[in-house]
Amino acid sequence: MVAGDATNQVAQMRRGVLPYCVLAMLRGSEQYGFELVRTLGSIHGMVTGEGTIYPLLARLRRQGLVGTFWRESASGPPRRYYRLTETGETALIEFTAAWSQLRDSVDDLLRGEMKEGS
Amino acid sequence: MTDDKLVAAYLRRLRRAARRLPRAQRQELIDHISEYIAESRAADAASGADTTAALRNALERLGEPKDIVAAEGMSVPAGRPGGLEIAAVLLLLLGGGVVVVGWVVGVILLWISPRWRWPYKLLGTLVWPGGLVTVFLVLGYALLGASAGSCSGTGSGGGVEEVGVPVGGGAPVVHELPSSTAAACSRSVPPLWASIPLTIAFAVAPVLVAVLLLRRTERQASDPAEPVVTGLAVQ
Numbered sequence: 518m519v520a521g522d523a524t525n526q527v528a529q530m531r532r533g534v535l536p537y538c539v540l541a542m543l544r545g546s547e548q549y550g551f552e553l554v555r556t557l558g559s560i561h562g563m564v565t566g567e568g569t570i571y572p573l574l575a576r577l578r579r580q581g582l583v584g585t586f587w588r589e590s591a592s593g594p595p596r597r598y599y600r601l602t603e604t605g606e607t608a609l610i611e612f613t614a615a616w617s618q619l620r621d622s623v624d625d626l627l628r629g630e631m632k633e634g635s
Numbered sequence: 636m637t638d639d640k641l642v643a644a645y646l647r648r649l650r651r652a653a654r655r656l657p658r659a660q661r662q663e664l665i666d667h668i669s670e671y672i673a674e675s676r677a678a679d680a681a682s683g684a685d686t687t688a689a690l691r692n693a694l695e696r697l698g699e700p701k702d703i704v705a706a707e708g709m710s711v712p713a714g715r716p717g718g719l720e721i722a723a724v725l726l727l728l729l730g731g732g733v734v735v736v737g738w739v740v741g742v743i744l745l746w747i748s749p750r751w752r753w754p755y756k757l758l759g760t761l762v763w764p765g766g767l768v769t770v771f772l773v774l775g776y777a778l779l780g781a782s783a784g785s786c787s788g789t790g791s792g793g794g795v796e797e798v799g800v801p802v803g804g805g806a807p808v809v810h811e812l813p814s815s816t817a818a819a820c821s822r823s824v825p826p827l828w829a830s831i832p833l834t835i836a837f838a839v840a841p842v843l844v845a846v847l848l849l850r851r852t853e854r855q856a857s858d859p860a861e862p863v864v865t866g867l868a869v870q
Binding site for chain 1: 670700
């Protein structure tokens with residue numbers, strides 16, 4: 518780890534959590550690909566190109582964490598929708614717990630609150 | 636450039652960047668990106684905006700094709716050949732035999748395997764039909780023919796005789812042999828300096844093709860080599 522490397526490190530972390538962000542977006546609501554990708558793409562700094570989300574979606578589908586289905590659209594050709602599977606739901610719950618714990622620990626360390634050994 | 640041409644050019648670049656992905660994965664990616672572009676164009680057309688500017692913007696949001704392909708998460712190593720692929724290559728190389736069945740089975744396996752692209756399948760079929768057995772047969776025949784040609788002329792009357800088979804499998808050369816002259820026969824053999832490199836190339840080609848085939852087996856979409864999403868190990 519060197520000075521100036523932090524941006525790089527954070528980019529890698531972001532790549533690591535991106536799959537769970539996708540799962541989280543699908544919690545409770547199905548979305549079609551374009552909508553999902555546009556929303557993720559408009560979150561600042563989340564992805565570099567919106568096209569890079571499709572390989573991720575395909576991977577999540579192959580791993581059984583999301584499912585896809587087609588639905589007619591009022592304004593054009595049918596749309597490919599994504600929804601969370603049960604496995605995806607479980608993965609998301611596990612991640613949520615782990616993430617909260619990690620985030621709290623890191624925040625505490627960064628704020629210097631654990632120096633006193635509380 | 637018209638909007639359609641912009642899209643076609645973008646998809647062409649994507650297809651080129653994705654050419655090493657397994658076929659199914661490549662097609663899926665191209666389908667998804669095409670859907671994105673279609674949705675985006677439909678939305679822009681409905682809003683009445685300048686479609687070309689909006690399209691350029693959408694393609695920019697999609698990002699560089701090579702970055703998208705890179706997000707497939709692999710440098711796409713040539714996958715390890717499986718049992719079927721190894722059997723195919725061995726049969727192609729050695730299966731010629733007296734009965735050509737082995738080689739034919741090799742060709743069938745070669746074309747059945749989902750892990751070679753068609754140019755490689757074609758190459759494996761054409762270099763050479765019968766594999767190494769063909770090489771030995773042709774070379775043996777050429778040698779025999781050459782030696783027969785250089786010494787069988789003595790004493791016989793003038794006649795027509797087959798002498799050797801040119802390397803590369805062309806039609807046998809038919810020579811008129813003048814009577815009682817062994818010296819004339821040796822003239823009909825192709826010069827040594829020319830035939831040696833050709834012979835080597837001819838014999839080595841199927842081996843090179845076999846090695847190439849084994850190195851060019853592609854990954855299958857179902858290979859478990861991709862990163863699996865797991866929870867963070869925090870505890």
